[in-house]
Amino acid sequence: MANEALRVAMAEAGETVESLAEKVGVDPKTAARWLASGRIPHPRTRVAVAEVLRRDAADLWPEPFRRRDLPWFRPWAELEQDATSLRWYEPLLVPGLLQTEGYARAILGTGGLVAPSEVDQIVAGRLERQAVLCRDAPPQLVAVVDEVVLRRPVGDRAVMAGQLAHLARVAEWEHVQVRVIPAESPWHTGLAGPFILGRLPDGAELAYLDNQLRGQVVTDPLDVASLGRRWESVTGEAFPQRRSIELIGEVATTWT
Numbered sequence: 001m002a003n004e005a006l007r008v009a010m011a012e013a014g015e016t017v018e019s020l021a022e023k024v025g026v027d028p029k030t031a032a033r034w035l036a037s038g039r040i041p042h043p044r045t046r047v048a049v050a051e052v053l054r055r056d057a058a059d060l061w062p063e064p065f066r067r068r069d070l071p072w073f074r075p076w077a078e079l080e081q082d083a084t085s086l087r088w089y090e091p092l093l094v095p096g097l098l099q100t101e102g103y104a105r106a107i108l109g110t111g112g113l114v115a116p117s118e119v120d121q122i123v124a125g126r127l128e129r130q131a132v133l134c135r136d137a138p139p140q141l142v143a144v145v146d147e148v149v150l151r152r153p154v155g156d157r158a159v160m161a162g163q164l165a166h167l168a169r170v171a172e173w174e175h176v177q178v179r180v181i182p183a184e185s186p187w188h189t190g191l192a193g194p195f196i197l198g199r200l201p202d203g204a205e206l207a208y209l210d211n212q213l214r215g216q217v218v219t220d221p222l223d224v225a226s227l228g229r230r231w232e233s234v235t236g237e238a239f240p241q242r243r244s245i246e247l248i249g250e251v252a253t254t255w256t
Contacts, residue, residue: 003035006060009053010035024048043078044200047217050075075217076196076208077125081132083198085140089234090194092152094163095143096126097133098170098178103163106155133176141176144190144238147183150251157255164252171245179238180247190234195227 010020021031024045033039034049040061041049050057057075080086080097088095094103104126108119132138150167153160171178181188196208207218207227218224239247 003060007035009055009060013053015053020049020052023052043075043082044204044206047075047079047219073215076215077129079198079200079206079217080129082200083139084201085199087197087231088141088143089190089231090143090149091146091191092149094145094149094167097130097141098143098167099126100163100166101127102159103154106159138175142179143177144179144181144234146181147247150180150248161252161255164248164255168245168248168252171241171248177241178244178248179235179241180244181237182239185237188234188237189230195230197224197227197231
């Protein structure tokens with residue numbers, strides 16, 4: 001089935017099959033198939049096309065985005081599922097792929113800013129995403145968090161106890177590392193904000209940034225490289241894996 005939405009977006013942007021293919025780095029025959037047969041490109045390519053056409057990728061290819069995630073998050077959720085490795089820094093929260101249901105609900109329910117029905121939807125989408133860590137060929141995940149993440153109460157004590165027990169358990173998986181930056185560490189570059197670096201099967205690297213309103217997929221090589229340097233700085237502040245697991249266990253006992 002032809003992709004009429006893509007055809008209209010290309011016409012309005014003044015792009016031909018050849019010009020679009022050149023800008024996103026594919027063969028013109030490949031781009032032509034997106035129009036004629038409605039084939040769905042790789043997630044990274046969908047993001048690139050959407051940027052060129054100044055459209056939401058979900059408007060051009062709605063099928064992959066029929067998920068429970070927030071619309072602006074869906075491009076990253078798709079890329080996350082394709083990633084072979086993820087390097088994730090969070091200064092304030094447990095990373096989403098490692099959150100328990102109770103912890104996620106407590107975060108989203110704080111302040112009454114999100115309707116209960118929307119909380120249910122976002123939590124369900126977050127838990128579905130976590131299945132990527134249990135598949136036959138899971139991505140390598142390295143998560144770095146600040147110690148305050150372990151000690152700041154989210155929900156009640158039972159929620160925190162359950163979350164830290166889950167974190168310690170998952171950190172023992174062969175393809176997962178959880179490393180903690182100790183509280184006594186001085187100001188470091190990561191405290192400017194959370195970020196995720198992802199590597200795709202073809203070796204391409206990209207990143208994701210989040211803020212109070214929405215997230216942003218970062219594809220510019222210079223920006224990704226800059227975040228890579230910040231990652232090296234952040235990991236230099238963190239305890240090694242084994243000491244981090246010990247610390248998680250120690251803090252977990254304070255919540256029981």
